[in-house]
Amino acid sequence: MSSIPLRYEIYLANLNPTIGGEIQKTRPVVVVSQDEMNRYLETIVICPLTTTIHPSWRCRLQVNCDGVDAEIVVDQIRAISKQRLIKKIDQLSEAQAAQLRSIITEMYGE
Template structure:
């Protein structure tokens, strides 16, 4: 049985190799794909997290493992589950609501 992956979990993810301005290296990433996808498909949709960078409307402020940072929704991507190194935890319900609001805005017409 594979690892259990749920929406709003934070995993350490190996993002390399990357191209151009894609965010690089192994770093915490938020799982944003729905649980139905996470359960049955071998890929997940993730959004990288960082403790650096500027604020943008497409980024959600968060506090995770004692550090302030951002969830970078403008860099979300689909990755194979083999890139997931280990589960680090989960973001708060308030941060979950903020992520969903920004995602809705990103895909609104």
């Protein structure tokens, strides 16, 4: 991966190996770390996506990614190496990004 991943871009990433209940395999992830961090650090903060939809779960955000209905799994937020990124596949809209920020703030902020 030669380009700098930007906040709210969606990439295909290899999340293996994992331990326990961590989300695994190669799957889409949305970058949630700030662009400045993404530029200088070797890691990025991401939320993985899943096609298992739970409409009533407040810790998840439903989106359409690359033509597929999916859910951003905010409860599995984690830092990964940029080396895990395979390719950019999509990007959140401004409205989706705002919703994601709101969920992250509700879950992890004060």
